[in-house]
Amino acid sequence: MISDSPQEKTTVGHLPETPERNAETLFRRFAATRDDRLRRQLVLMHHNLVRYLASKFVSRGEPLEDLVQVGTIGLINAIDRFDTERGIKFSTYATPTIVGEIRRYFRDKAWSLKVPRRLQELNLAASKAQEALSVKLGRAPTIREVAERISATEEETLEAIELGNAYDTVSLDSQMSSDSDPSATTLGEFIGAEDPALKNLEAYGDLAHAIEHLEPRERMIIVYRFFSDMSQADVANHLNISQMHVSRLQNQALKTLKRILSDQ
Amino acid sequence: MSDQLTTTVEDQAVAQVTLVVPCLAEFVGVVRLAILGVANRISFTYDEVEDVRLAVGEACTHAIERCSEYRAYLTDRGQEQVEVSALKIVCTIDGSTLTVQVTDTIPVAEYVDVNSNSSLDGIDYQKLGTVLMEILVDHVGFEANSSGTTVTLVKTAGQAS
Numbered sequence: 001m002i003s004d005s006p007q008e009k010t011t012v013g014h015l016p017e018t019p020e021r022n023a024e025t026l027f028r029r030f031a032a033t034r035d036d037r038l039r040r041q042l043v044l045m046h047h048n049l050v051r052y053l054a055s056k057f058v059s060r061g062e063p064l065e066d067l068v069q070v071g072t073i074g075l076i077n078a079i080d081r082f083d084t085e086r087g088i089k090f091s092t093y094a095t096p097t098i099v100g101e102i103r104r105y106f107r108d109k110a111w112s113l114k115v116p117r118r119l120q121e122l123n124l125a126a127s128k129a130q131e132a133l134s135v136k137l138g139r140a141p142t143i144r145e146v147a148e149r150i151s152a153t154e155e156e157t158l159e160a161i162e163l164g165n166a167y168d169t170v171s172l173d174s175q176m177s178s179d180s181d182p183s184a185t186t187l188g189e190f191i192g193a194e195d196p197a198l199k200n201l202e203a204y205g206d207l208a209h210a211i212e213h214l215e216p217r218e219r220m221i222i223v224y225r226f227f228s229d230m231s232q233a234d235v236a237n238h239l240n241i242s243q244m245h246v247s248r249l250q251n252q253a254l255k256t257l258k259r260i261l262s263d264q
Numbered sequence: 265m266s267d268q269l270t271t272t273v274e275d276q277a278v279a280q281v282t283l284v285v286p287c288l289a290e291f292v293g294v295v296r297l298a299i300l301g302v303a304n305r306i307s308f309t310y311d312e313v314e315d316v317r318l319a320v321g322e323a324c325t326h327a328i329e330r331c332s333e334y335r336a337y338l339t340d341r342g343q344e345q346v347e348v349s350a351l352k353i354v355c356t357i358d359g360s361t362l363t364v365q366v367t368d369t370i371p372v373a374e375y376v377d378v379n380s381n382s383s384l385d386g387i388d389y390q391k392l393g394t395v396l397m398e399i400l401v402d403h404v405g406f407e408a409n410s411s412g413t414t415v416t417l418v419k420t421a422g423q424a425s
Contacts, residue, residue, distance in 0.1 A: 049392075056318055056322075057314075057318070089391075091392060092392075092395055095395045095399070096399050099399050099400075100399070103315075103399075106314075124307065124309060125307070128307060
């Protein structure tokens with residue numbers, strides 16, 4: 001690059017290296033060479049700018065690290081497009097690009113679940129309508145009233161209200177504490193699960209029904225053996241028969257039960 | 265967003281909310297909170313409300329920084345310390361447009377903001393604050409005279425800025 005102003009010749013190397021002067025030199029060299037190492041150096045040099053701008057957006061509920069990351073993409077784009085000849089400071093030039101990237105991130109990505117734009121807008125309208133109607137009616141409005149107000153069907157309205165929860169998801173490991181129990185419990189512990197005993201209950205019903213089909217003596221053996229936890233010898237004593245006989249009758253009864261239950 | 269869905273402002277005339285707080289950093293939070301309430305009267309999206317809050321926060325921070333610089337300037341000249349000056353925030357709701365004016369009481373004629381270029385790491389944060397405000401809202405205006413500076417921020421719902 002041949003420069004025509006005498007000032008510029010002295011720029012490189014001779015003036016004290018202020019951060020700004022240094023950046024300007026680097027930008028000129030980068031513009032001429034497109035050297036990847038210079039680019040990296042420029043990115044690192046201006047990283048404070050990204051952190052500063054990203055920190056302005058933390059209150060919107062996204063981690064600073066994520067915002068710095070998307071902001072850095074904006075910074076890189078700005079570095080690639082910056083033209084030193086235009087005479088504006090790089091930070092002034094880069095700020096809209098960085099902030100634009102961060103805001104785009106909020107617009108497109110920050111909803112934890114992807115929700116159609118139409119529903120996002122309906123959600124907003126529904127919550128405004130709920131508020132306005134509450135004031136007007138002096139009570140919480142019904143879904144039908146909200147739906148009428150925003151000219152949507154009741155189903156759409158419900159969907160729109162419900163999806164407000166999708167903006168922000170909560171970790172199952174997030175800490176919950178109550179006044180009575182300050183020791184931390186997690187949200188996950190509050191989530192119900194299907195009780196396996198319920199399935200057993202159904203099986204018990206079927207079994208009770210099947211047992212009724214057994215011979216009285218077989219039925220007694222099954223009840224003693226499996227519900228009263230008696231040994232074959234005890235059952236034999238009880239029924240005044242040999243243990244061998246108990247064993248045979250038990251096997252026979254179990255076979256019958258299996259057949260009845262598998263037929264059902 | 266269509267007009268059909270705009271529900272809160274249809275039967276309202278122009279409304280004004282005025283807030284006066286001490287020109288101190290710890291009151292920026294109070295202002296931001298109040299702005300949230302006011303901005304919610306308009307059909308702003310969540311992100312638009314946050315944009316307004318951020319811009320107003322910047323305007324207040326700007327005023328507070330200048331206020332502390334002004335106090336330091338007076339001290340340097342051996343002049344009497346000023347009382348903590350007030351920061352006045354006037355919010356005007358007109359249809360789906362919100363105008364927020366942030367006014368401080370730092371006399372410009374007497375004290376010119378000579379330090380605005382000073383920064384530790386080559387970043388001019390006050391200039392950036394201005395750039396940030398311009399990105400976040402539809403219009404930014406500055407008016408400075410001997411009784412103070414007014415920053416005017418205007419944002420209309422549903423307009424990409």
